[in-house]
Amino acid sequence: MSELRGACIIGQSGGPTAVINASALGVIRTALDTDCITQVLGAAHGIKGVLDDKLYDMGKEDAAELDLLRYTPSSALGSCRYKLADPDVDDTDYKRILEIFQKHNVRYFFYNGGNDSMDTCNKISKYMQKMGYECRVMGVPKTIDNDLNGTDHCPGFASAAKFIATSCMEVWQDAHVYDTGMVSIVEIMGRHAGWLAGSAALATWAGFGPDLIYLPETDFDMDKFIADVKRIYDATGKCMVAVSEGIHYADGTFVSEAKTSATDGFGHAQLGGLAAMLAEIVKEKTGAKVRGIELSLLQRCGSHVGSKTDVDEAFMAGKAAVEAAVSGVTDKMVAFDCTRDGGYQCKTVLQPLDIVANIEKKVPRAWINAEGNGIEQPFIDYVLPLIQGELNPPKEHSLPRFAKLKKVFA
Amino acid sequence: MSELRGACIIGQSGGPTAVINASALGVIRTALDTDCITQVLGAAHGIKGVLDDKLYDMGKEDAAELDLLRYTPSSALGSCRYKLADPDVDDTDYKRILEIFQKHNVRYFFYNGGNDSMDTCNKISKYMQKMGYECRVMGVPKTIDNDLNGTDHCPGFASAAKFIATSCMEVWQDAHVYDTGMVSIVEIMGRHAGWLAGSAALATWAGFGPDLIYLPETDFDMDKFIADVKRIYDATGKCMVAVSEGIHYADGTFVSEAKTSATDGFGHAQLGGLAAMLAEIVKEKTGAKVRGIELSLLQRCGSHVGSKTDVDEAFMAGKAAVEAAVSGVTDKMVAFDCTRDGGYQCKTVLQPLDIVANIEKKVPRAWINAEGNGIEQPFIDYVLPLIQGELNPPKEHSLPRFAKLKKVFA
Numbered sequence: 161m162s163e164l165r166g167a168c169i170i171g172q173s174g175g176p177t178a179v180i181n182a183s184a185l186g187v188i189r190t191a192l193d194t195d196c197i198t199q200v201l202g203a204a205h206g207i208k209g210v211l212d213d214k215l216y217d218m219g220k221e222d223a224a225e226l227d228l229l230r231y232t233p234s235s236a237l238g239s240c241r242y243k244l245a246d247p248d249v250d251d252t253d254y255k256r257i258l259e260i261f262q263k264h265n266v267r268y269f270f271y272n273g274g275n276d277s278m279d280t281c282n283k284i285s286k287y288m289q290k291m292g293y294e295c296r297v298m299g300v301p302k303t304i305d306n307d308l309n310g311t312d313h314c315p316g317f318a319s320a321a322k323f324i325a326t327s328c329m330e331v332w333q334d335a336h337v338y339d340t341g342m343v344s345i346v347e348i349m350g351r352h353a354g355w356l357a358g359s360a361a362l363a364t365w366a367g368f369g370p371d372l373i374y375l376p377e378t379d380f381d382m383d384k385f386i387a388d389v390k391r392i393y394d395a396t397g398k399c400m401v402a403v404s405e406g407i408h409y410a411d412g413t414f415v416s417e418a419k420t421s422a423t424d425g426f427g428h429a430q431l432g433g434l435a436a437m438l439a440e441i442v443k444e445k446t447g448a449k450v451r452g453i454e455l456s457l458l459q460r461c462g463s464h465v466g467s468k469t470d471v472d473e474a475f476m477a478g479k480a481a482v483e484a485a486v487s488g489v490t491d492k493m494v495a496f497d498c499t500r501d502g503g504y505q506c507k508t509v510l511q512p513l514d515i516v517a518n519i520e521k522k523v524p525r526a527w528i529n530a531e532g533n534g535i536e537q538p539f540i541d542y543v544l545p546l547i548q549g550e551l552n553p554p555k556e557h558s559l560p561r562f563a564k565l566k567k568v569f570a
Numbered sequence: 571m572s573e574l575r576g577a578c579i580i581g582q583s584g585g586p587t588a589v590i591n592a593s594a595l596g597v598i599r600t601a602l603d604t605d606c607i608t609q610v611l612g613a614a615h616g617i618k619g620v621l622d623d624k625l626y627d628m629g630k631e632d633a634a635e636l637d638l639l640r641y642t643p644s645s646a647l648g649s650c651r652y653k654l655a656d657p658d659v660d661d662t663d664y665k666r667i668l669e670i671f672q673k674h675n676v677r678y679f680f681y682n683g684g685n686d687s688m689d690t691c692n693k694i695s696k697y698m699q700k701m702g703y704e705c706r707v708m709g710v711p712k713t714i715d716n717d718l719n720g721t722d723h724c725p726g727f728a729s730a731a732k733f734i735a736t737s738c739m740e741v742w743q744d745a746h747v748y749d750t751g752m753v754s755i756v757e758i759m760g761r762h763a764g765w766l767a768g769s770a771a772l773a774t775w776a777g778f779g780p781d782l783i784y785l786p787e788t789d790f791d792m793d794k795f796i797a798d799v800k801r802i803y804d805a806t807g808k809c810m811v812a813v814s815e816g817i818h819y820a821d822g823t824f825v826s827e828a829k830t831s832a833t834d835g836f837g838h839a840q841l842g843g844l845a846a847m848l849a850e851i852v853k854e855k856t857g858a859k860v861r862g863i864e865l866s867l868l869q870r871c872g873s874h875v876g877s878k879t880d881v882d883e884a885f886m887a888g889k890a891a892v893e894a895a896v897s898g899v900t901d902k903m904v905a906f907d908c909t910r911d912g913g914y915q916c917k918t919v920l921q922p923l924d925i926v927a928n929i930e931k932k933v934p935r936a937w938i939n940a941e942g943n944g945i946e947q948p949f950i951d952y953v954l955p956l957i958q959g960e961l962n963p964p965k966e967h968s969l970p971r972f973a974k975l976k977k978v979f980a
Binding site: 172176204205208232233234235238239240241322325326327329330331333334335336337338339344362363366367368433436451453454455456457458460461462463464465467544547548549550552555556557558559560562564 | 582586614615618642643644645648649650651732735736737739740741743744745746747748749754772773776777778843846861863864865866867868870871872873874875877954957958959960962965966967968969970972974
């Protein structure tokens with residue numbers, strides 16, 4: 161393989177995570193140290209920054225400040241949810257991308273995101289090949305939802321899982337101080353896959369966590385749910401519930417959007433989302449004091465309680481993408497291949513970019529209990545190694561010290 | 571002062587905090603090491619545990635497990651919101667308390683809580699004196715609300731403030747990743763005093779925090795609020811807001827409970843609380859994408875990001891209460907006297923129990939900006955020393971390792 165000299169672009173796309181910047185740092189740091197990569201460009205707001213020629217010269221950043229990306233949540237370069245057209249239908253964007261690539265002699269393109277980002281990589285790569293412009297394109301995965309196909313898990317998931325488990329343990333403590341009745345309902349992200357809500361089971365496993373957990377992998381039944389809560393509440397005076405935002409009825413309707421007989425009069429006004437709605441229903445049906453808690457954005461940006469394993473692997477994924485591209489690989493997504501027998505081990509592998517297309521990896525049914533209201537041990541065995549290790553992010557005045565980038569345009 | 575030999579009771583009362591158990595540990599550990607204290611009894615659910623003769627023998631606990639109380643949020647012994655009657659009107663409870671005190675030869679009573687708890691201490695002490703039963707009674711303060719009179723600050727406040735500031739910094743990161751418009755509204759506890767919501771200003775001070783902060787110390791004006799948000803949103807495409815749950819209109823009506831013209835059609839259905847309601851109003855008035863985030867219970871039990879200063883001081887308050895009582899003092903609340911000039915220093919002082927009665931210490935008006943939508947530097951100077959130091963709580967499998975008490979009844 162002949163050496164390919166030129167600039168590289170790193171872009172970030174989709175929803176933020178606690179570790180997406182660690183992957184970006186893995187790309188940037190490795191690329192800066194690679195001779196044949198002549199310039200490292202950070203795209204402002206992903207592919208939109210390429211289209212707008214808004215590219216930061218990452219070599220102009222202070223090295224120590226750059227290293228703080230390891231501990232800085234969300235997408236430091238800016239993200240987007242821009243979807244490229246089918247180039248056979250409309251190649252306007254692709255022509256523009258090629259123009260920008262030619263202007264900066266971009267020969268490496270690294271895109272850090274989920275399903276749609278891998279699709280973006282794939283389309284760009286195919287177009288460049290068709291036009292005879294040599295450019296190596298690599299996807300670096302991220303998503304708190306952990307639903308990407310072709311990888312053991314996704315960077316970003318474990319830190320969110322750790323935040324969720326830790327918060328559930330703390331809320332459990334809070335919800336058990338009085339000798340009066342109390343039901344608490346914690347709403348967790350995950351529209352189609354229950355990996356995050358299932359991670360609340362780590363809290364239960366550790367001794368202080370939800371009694372009931374509902375994932376979108378099984379159909380939700382409101383009457384069964386109320387009976388489940390009532391049974392535990394009547395027996396113990398307390399009940400803690402974790403629900404995925406994506407729970408749905410058998411007909412596929414999201415519970416958060418449905419108007420059932422139980423929600424009539426509330427269904428139109430779910431300002432506070434699913435947890436608030438379920439809390440109102442449980443209060444009506446049981447008379448209990450109920451608290452609905454939505455973990456909201458906190459769960460995907462909680463780097464202060466991040467998993468060191470997650471951050472290390474996120475960095476490793478970015479680094480592996482650069483090393484593979486420089487060695488001649490293109491059109492691949494970095495993925496994780498892990499073993500858990502005899503100690504957890506994780507190595508990077510390369511998967512075709514289209515392996516993630518149109519597939520959402522769900523929690524196996526066998527990892528959910530038969531009743532569909534709890535988690536089985538294989539889920540714990542899967543997720544526990546991923547949350548290990550404390551990040552101990554640097555602080556200034558005991559507050560997080562996030563990266564402050566100069567963002568000098570190239 | 572002659573030595574008073576006998577048992578002691580430690581009780582916890584009111585809403586939980588991240589450090590109330592550190593105060594309990596300060597009492598328990600010191601009492602266990604004090605010769606004239608013959609038995610250390612933990613009241614199950616505060617004064618209710620005394621009335622029910624449900625008293626744990628704290629000497630039967632494993633010492634290492636007990637020490638984990640330092641890192642365990644909420645009230646490990648159980649809490650209550652039980653209010654004793656005026657003894658001149660109904661002395662039933664007092665007779666029962668005296669009976670229990672006599673049964674266990676209780677000569678020291680330590681009560682860990684807020685305003686109502688100090689009142690409980692005061693009433694019990696006066697009754698025991700009237701009945702000629704010698705018992706030394708000491709209050710140990712706690713409240714995340716930081717509204718107790720007679721003390722520089724309250725144990726529990728700083729850890730909640732640190733959680734709030736850290737979370738606001740992380741949410742800020744998350745809310746700024748897209749180049750599309752976004753308004754985020756964070757709802758923070760504090761019904762009558764704005765100490766917690768004001769602490770969100772630490773995030774702004776550190777570079778990533780709310781643009782607007784509204785406390786209950788000033789009257790809220792919905793039109794002014796919408797204009798404030800719109801001005802910042804129009805200029806920058808983003809706006810982050812922190813609001814105290816206790817913001818109210820000029821007539822004293824809580825915004826969360828009021829039906830104004832702006833909330834008509836929403837006001838009756840505030841399932842998700844204030845943040846959700848304000849989010850709906852801002853969305854309607856500006857067309858922006860708006861996210862309402864309620865920090866809920868997370869902010870008062872977030873020991874994983876607790877302040878070491880807060881925990882150390884909470885322990886110190888419990889220890890000081892025992893030492894003072896043993897030396898002959900009674901009818902006092904431990905309070906903090908602090909200096910910030912030339913480095914932060916905090917020492918315990920003793921205040922009369924009734925110093926906190928019927929007074930809620932509010933944020934000084936001069937610490938809030940003239941417009942009533944932001945915080946001035948003196949507030950930062952006040953709170954910053956309190957959040958210093960990392961707790962680094964012990965973990966097991968990278969999850970919090972909370973105390974697991976045996977709770978053996980005496």
